[in-house]
Amino acid sequence: MNNKRKLLSIPYLLWAIVFIIIPLFMVVYYGITDKTGAFTFANIAAIATAEHGKALWLSVLLSFMSTVVCLLLAYPLAMILSKMNIASNSFLVLIFILPMWMNFLLRTLAWLSLLEKTGVINNILKFFGLPTMNIINTPGAIILGMVYNFLPFMIMPIYNALVKIDPNVINAARDLGAGPFKTFTKVIFPLSIPGVISGITMVFVPALTTFVISTILGGNKILLIGNVIELEFTTTGNWHLGSGLSMVLMVFIVISMILTAIFDKDGEGSML
Amino acid sequence: MKNVLVNLEHISKSYDGQMVLDDLNLYIRENEFLTLLGPSGCGKTTTLRILGGFETPDKGRVVFEGADITNLPPNKRQLNTVFQKYALFTHMNIAENIAFGLKIKNKSKAYIDDKIKYALKLVNLDGFEKRMPNSLSGGQQQRIAIARAIVNEPKLLLLDEPLGALDLKLRQDMQYELIRLKNELGITFIYVTHDQEEALTMSDTIVVMNQGYIQQIGTPERIYNEPENAFVADFIGESNIIGATMIEDRLVEILGARFACVDEGFGRNKPVDVVIRPEDVELTKNPADGTIQGVVSHVIFKGVHYEMEVQANGFEWLVHSTGMFPVGTNVGIKVDPFNIQIMNKPESEDEEAVGVNE
Amino acid sequence: MIKTTAQRIYVALIFIFLYAPIATLIVLSFNASKTRSKWGGFTFKWYASLFEDEKILQALGNTLLIAFLSASIATVIGTIACIAMQNMKRKSRTIIMGITNIPMLNAEIVTGISLMLLFIILGFKFGFMTILLAHITFNIPYVILSVMPRMKQLNPSTYEAALDLGASHTQAFFKVVFPDILPGIVSGFIMAFTMSLDDFVITHFTKGAGIDTLSTKIYTEVRKGIKPEMYALSTIIFVTVLILLLLVNYAPKKKQDTAAVK
Numbered sequence: 085m086n087n088k089r090k091l092l093s094i095p096y097l098l099w100a101i102v103f104i105i106i107p108l109f110m111v112v113y114y115g116i117t118d119k120t121g122a123f124t125f126a127n128i129a130a131i132a133t134a135e136h137g138k139a140l141w142l143s144v145l146l147s148f149m150s151t152v153v154c155l156l157l158a159y160p161l162a163m164i165l166s167k168m169n170i171a172s173n174s175f176l177v178l179i180f181i182l183p184m185w186m187n188f189l190l191r192t193l194a195w196l197s198l199l200e201k202t203g204v205i206n207n208i209l210k211f212f213g214l215p216t217m218n219i220i221n222t223p224g225a226i227i228l229g230m231v232y233n234f235l236p237f238m239i240m241p242i243y244n245a246l247v248k249i250d251p252n253v254i255n256a257a258r259d260l261g262a263g264p265f266k267t268f269t270k271v272i273f274p275l276s277i278p279g280v281i282s283g284i285t286m287v288f289v290p291a292l293t294t295f296v297i298s299t300i301l302g303g304n305k306i307l308l309i310g311n312v313i314e315l316e317f318t319t320t321g322n323w324h325l326g327s328g329l330s331m332v333l334m335v336f337i338v339i340s341m342i343l344t345a346i347f348d349k350d351g352e353g354s355m356l
Numbered sequence: 357m358k359n360v361l362v363n364l365e366h367i368s369k370s371y372d373g374q375m376v377l378d379d380l381n382l383y384i385r386e387n388e389f390l391t392l393l394g395p396s397g398c399g400k401t402t403t404l405r406i407l408g409g410f411e412t413p414d415k416g417r418v419v420f421e422g423a424d425i426t427n428l429p430p431n432k433r434q435l436n437t438v439f440q441k442y443a444l445f446t447h448m449n450i451a452e453n454i455a456f457g458l459k460i461k462n463k464s465k466a467y468i469d470d471k472i473k474y475a476l477k478l479v480n481l482d483g484f485e486k487r488m489p490n491s492l493s494g495g496q497q498q499r500i501a502i503a504r505a506i507v508n509e510p511k512l513l514l515l516d517e518p519l520g521a522l523d524l525k526l527r528q529d530m531q532y533e534l535i536r537l538k539n540e541l542g543i544t545f546i547y548v549t550h551d552q553e554e555a556l557t558m559s560d561t562i563v564v565m566n567q568g569y570i571q572q573i574g575t576p577e578r579i580y581n582e583p584e585n586a587f588v589a590d591f592i593g594e595s596n597i598i599g600a601t602m603i604e605d606r607l608v609e610i611l612g613a614r615f616a617c618v619d620e621g622f623g624r625n626k627p628v629d630v631v632i633r634p635e636d637v638e639l640t641k642n643p644a645d646g647t648i649q650g651v652v653s654h655v656i657f658k659g660v661h662y663e664m665e666v667q668a669n670g671f672e673w674l675v676h677s678t679g680m681f682p683v684g685t686n687v688g689i690k691v692d693p694f695n696i697q698i699m700n701k702p703e704s705e706d707e708e709a710v711g712v713n714e
Numbered sequence: 715m716i717k718t719t720a721q722r723i724y725v726a727l728i729f730i731f732l733y734a735p736i737a738t739l740i741v742l743s744f745n746a747s748k749t750r751s752k753w754g755g756f757t758f759k760w761y762a763s764l765f766e767d768e769k770i771l772q773a774l775g776n777t778l779l780i781a782f783l784s785a786s787i788a789t790v791i792g793t794i795a796c797i798a799m800q801n802m803k804r805k806s807r808t809i810i811m812g813i814t815n816i817p818m819l820n821a822e823i824v825t826g827i828s829l830m831l832l833f834i835i836l837g838f839k840f841g842f843m844t845i846l847l848a849h850i851t852f853n854i855p856y857v858i859l860s861v862m863p864r865m866k867q868l869n870p871s872t873y874e875a876a877l878d879l880g881a882s883h884t885q886a887f888f889k890v891v892f893p894d895i896l897p898g899i900v901s902g903f904i905m906a907f908t909m910s911l912d913d914f915v916i917t918h919f920t921k922g923a924g925i926d927t928l929s930t931k932i933y934t935e936v937r938k939g940i941k942p943e944m945y946a947l948s949t950i951i952f953v954t955v956l957i958l959l960l961l962v963n964y965a966p967k968k969k970q971d972t973a974a975v976k
Contacts, residue, residue, distance in 0.1 A: 089801040090798050092798035093798030095794060096791050100813045102832075103848075103850075104813060108816075110831040180732075182955070183732060183733065184909075184911070186735075186736050186739060186951070187914075187932055189929060190940070191735045191736065197742065198735065203751070232731065232735070250441070253446075258410075259408060259430050259433075260431075260460065261460040263429075263431050271445060290822065292821070293821035293822070293824065295915075296915065300936060313823060317827055323827075330827060341815070
């Protein structure tokens, strides 16, 4: 009868094979063939051209920087939140999920109103007699958009890892002579690494591959690798090239998956 | 008399308006094995946390070797704690766990390696240096937690229900281990538990606590044989606690019958409580031989003895005896005067709380 | 004291950062001026004209229908998969969980184009159906990740106890197991619904011409300027959800017993 219940996994397994596994092989198939169906590495090698290489480099740079900013903002926040006695973390999840009920494109667009030359932030700066800033259509605006959109994905895993630390383990470190700084570097931070790693991958991957944030906040002047791929699929119509470039992205994704698997064996730093 | 190591003076502590400790006074001598015993919520763990530096009392002082350490953070105190559920650092191996405190104090590598070897030998886990905490059994993790604390050569070791997570057999073995360790190290142990048997087995001194107050301080023998109030009598072992009247010195009236006893100084015709341990109740075959008479209502075989209930003068007497009387037998009840423990009736409401919720 | 005040200010700043764009959008929905960069006075007119804009209403209908259907189907498939996994050996469970993690960790653009290529090869007509299939696919993992922890916490003895007391397997499941995992199922459904509602990238690649969800409609408007009715609509959706959440959270419920402090 246990076997009978195992059969219940068949609908999901079929679904996963048809809609998750096979499509990924499609990408690979298109990536290594040309329009005639002949085998080629040209689509993948295309990443080395000046145009694509520049887009990839810029994507890596901007997503790396926003990941660092997210980590620096999220870690202290997660520490503070983990020390507050919040009855359940479902409340926290709600706070971070609630904004999703306002469309993600609109939320990102709203930053235009806030950041524009005559926008809210500059008006506030002017009011206090401070110099105004102009970051719309710059890489800075894209980093801000990435941080804004993906910060919750950094906060939640770190928070979840921190609340799982037995308070007595921290007490034990203090008891054995460690001051607050040593307690943090030797005990709290090492124990939160699964959350940090899973936070990093959950910010880095979407930031690396986005085309929406750069379209909205970069004013179409800045092309990220995501924009290049999107154009290949929707405008230029060269799926083979688009797939080849996507395979390059998949290398980054697979590396992050492996990292997560190594550091977060028990799913301790999970999002939910 | 040995020197006083720690003095707790007028300690009070409350959480959210609820009093957990109320004007607690306690001193601990050098080289003493002192146990704080009581039901959950009695304030024993709070007392230990105040000693460890994890809580600050609202009122009162903690004096350690003559110096006030009330506001000293835990990392500056010359004592170490063995935590409930061990609290080992799961990201470090056993050697790193044990070395933690020594590395912070910047001891030399040779010294640290020596200490690790010594500590592991002391807790009978030689060769475990490279193992990870999660690969160890509960009992082994417990030993590592102890080793991690004692390598720092504390003058005082605090143990917070350290055996609570272990099964019965292992717990008994570890009790002997702890006594051996304490003797080898020659330091002071303060031990928190709700297990009265554990307390009786290991301690030099037991402090029985309830609802933030100390109920009695004494040696295990004294606590068991001469409980000062009904709470202590009820919490430590099984007992018959009966309301009675002290007629005069050495004579008490229990359930309408007069019993000889050895207590003096309670006054005349004074209401008191008496405690009689079940093993001290003697049953006589001939009812007339007893001070009072009753009928056996219940018999259970317990291995070492029979446990019987005897209805006599409106009270259900609990009796432990190697001899057995079948249900329905008429028996007499006798008690040796030395085995009748007279206690004052509780004066305040706090002391009256006999209800043991465990 | 100073430390906790500084901490509170920090938390407040982060929340201002997260919610400032939302406040902006709500303000814009009452802006009489059609351009977002100028404040033209307070008005309700976009809320009125919203209900006459058939294209927006059509997109809203599609969005809600796809979110509801995809979340429901994903909840059923995901929950059944969890029951099956509970009865599997560790190894096969790890493999399935690994597959489940792919859409979670994979980039949306890759998931989007991979499904697009699949639908092309299979010769599907792009439209409502393809969007729905895509949404179900990325929603199932959210359901599994919500239900699985609940499943693991289950005490297997309660199920056996139900059998022992005469329940059939089906009865035992619905009377004993199901109530225990229900909170996980509900939160999985809500997560899935939210993700579907907020999705743009995957819809963008799987929708085809002639059909729009709110996201894709907004995207096409980004260049020519967002219709203020969109701000009004998102404000309505956001405020509705906020009120619902407050109702659920502050509905009278039994106070948790504060555990006695040792």
